[in-house]
Amino acid sequence: xxxxxxxxxxxxxxxxxxxxxxTAPTLTATSAAATTTDYDSTYYKNAIGKTGSSxxxxxxxxxxxxxxxxxSAVWNALKATDQDPNNSNNVIxxxxxxxxxxxxxxxxTGDWNREHTWAKSHGDFGEVTxxxxxxxxxxxxxxxxxxxxxxxxxxxxxxxxxxxGGSLTDSDSFEPRDADKxxxxxxxxxxxxxxxxxxxxxxxxxxxxxxxGSNPYIGKLSVLKQWSDEDPPSAFEENxxxxxxxxxxxxxNPFIDHPEWVEAIW
Numbered sequence: 001x002x003x004x005x006x007x008x009x010x011x012x013x014x015x016x017x018x019x020x021x022x023t024a025p026t027l028t029a030t031s032a033a034a035t036t037t038d039y040d041s042t043y044y045k046n047a048i049g050k051t052g053s054s055x056x057x058x059x060x061x062x063x064x065x066x067x068x069x070x071x072s073a074v075w076n077a078l079k080a081t082d083q084d085p086n087n088s089n090n091v092i093x094x095x096x097x098x099x100x101x102x103x104x105x106x107x108x109t110g111d112w113n114r115e116h117t118w119a120k121s122h123g124d125f126g127e128v129t130x131x132x133x134x135x136x137x138x139x140x141x142x143x144x145x146x147x148x149x150x151x152x153x154x155x156x157x158x159x160x161x162x163x164x165g166g167s168l169t170d171s172d173s174f175e176p177r178d179a180d181k182x183x184x185x186x187x188x189x190x191x192x193x194x195x196x197x198x199x200x201x202x203x204x205x206x207x208x209x210x211x212x213g214s215n216p217y218i219g220k221l222s223v224l225k226q227w228s229d230e231d232p233p234s235a236f237e238e239n240x241x242x243x244x245x246x247x248x249x250x251x252x253n254p255f256i257d258h259p260e261w262v263e264a265i266w
Contacts, residue, residue, distance in 0.1 A: 018087060030221040037257045044221055046253065051264045057252050059261070060191050066251035069135070074114050078140050081243045085236065092236065094139035094183070095176050096165035097147065115141035117184055118149035118191040123202035123216035131195050131204070135244045136253045138189040149174045153219045154184060154227075172210040173220075182231030185224040186255040189262060193254070204266070221266060228255065228262045234241040 018193075040048055069077060079102045084090040089100040092165040093112055104111050116138040125131040141149075145164050155173035168176040176184050188206060197203030202216035209219045231254045241256045255262055 004176065011093070013069070013211050018031045018056035023102035034260050035258050039252070039257065046255070047254070055261060055266045056193055060196050063190070063194050063251045063254065064199070066249040068129050069133055069248060070129055071114075074133055074135065074138055077135055077248050078114065078138065079105075081135060082140050082241045085239075093145075094141045094180055095145050095167050096142050096163055097177060097179060098142065098163075098165070099167075100142075101138075104125055105140070107144060113141050113143050114147055115139050115146045115149070117187045118204065118218060119225050121151045122212055122218050123195075125201055128201075129201070131191065131201050132175065134191070134194070135248055136190045136241075136251075139183075139187075153212055154188070154212055155220050155223050179229065179234075180231075182229075182233065182259075183237055185231075185261070185262070186217055186233070186253060187238075188201040188224055189228070189255050189266075190253040195252075195266075225262055225266060228259060230253050232259055 002040040004145050006091065037044070043062065044059075047055055050058055075228050079091060082091040082094075083102075084092050084099045087099055089102060091102055092099055094115055094117070095134050095199060100112050105113065109114060115138065116132070117139060118131070120132055123131070127133065142163060145161060145167070148161050148164070148169055149167075152169065152172060152174040154175065156168075156174055157263045158168035158170035158173065161174075164177065165179075166178075168175040174182075191204050192206050195201050195204040204218075205214050206224060207219050208221055211219065212218060237256055241253050245252050
C-alpha cells in the first residue's frame with residue numbers, strides 16, 4: 001500500500017495589480033507543497049521540523065540504514081520496481097518511457113540495461129555493492145539511449161535523442177523527457193544525502209557544473225531543483241519507492257515522500 005499522503009498548498013494572498021503602461025504582471029513559480037505521510041511519526045520522526053544541514057544530516061542517518069543487494073540481483077529487482085502497471089510482463093524504461101518486455105534485459109540493441117542515474121564514474125564507485133547497486137537511482141533504460149546519456153551531467157538543452165521519448169542531449173549534458181525530470185532530480189538528491197563519505201565511498205554532492213568527470217559531483221543543482229518542482233512525484237514513482245522499502249532495501253527516498261525537502265535543504 002502506498003503511504004497515505006495529504007498535500008496542501010499555501011493559499012495565495014490576494015494582491016492588487018497595478019498596471020504600469022503595458023507591462024504584464026510577473027508570474028512566480030509555486031514551490032512544492034508541504035506533505036504528510038504515514039511515516040512521519042515513525043521512519044521520519046527525527047527529521048520532522050528540521051531544515052538545512054540539520055535536516056540533511058537527520059535524513060542521512062535515517063536512510064543509511066538499508067539492506068544492500070548485489071549488482072546481479074539488480075536485474076530482478078528492477079523487474080519488480082519498474083513494472084509496467086498496465087502490463088506485468090514489461091518494465092517502463094527511464095528517459096524514453098517505452099514499455100518493454102522484462103525478458104529483454106541485456107546489452108544488445110533493443111534490450112534494456114541498468115542505468116546509474118548518478119553516473120558511476122562520478123565518484124568512481126563503479127558497480128560496487130552500495131552506491132553502485134542502490135535501487136533508488138538504478139533504473140531500466142534502453143541500451144542505446146543509456147549509451148547516449150553516458151556519464152553526462154544534467155542540464156537543459158541540446159538536440160533530440162533518437163528513441164529518447166523527447167529527451168535532449170549536447171556535448172556535456174543530458175535533459176530527460178519532461179515526465180522523468182522530477183524522478184531524475186529526486187534520485188540524484190537522494191544519492192547526495194545517502195552517500196556523505198562516512199562509509200568508505202565518496203561524498204556525493206550536486207553542484208552547478210557540467211563536465212564533472214570522475215569528481216563526486218553532478219550538476220546542475222539549480223536545474224534539478226526546477227525539475228523536481230515542475231514534475232512532482234507520480235503514482236509510479238511513489239509505488240517504486242514503496243516496493244524498494246518493503247521488499248529490497250528497506251529504506252526510502254525522502255524527496256518522493258516530501259518533495260518540499262528539496263528546497264528545505266538546498
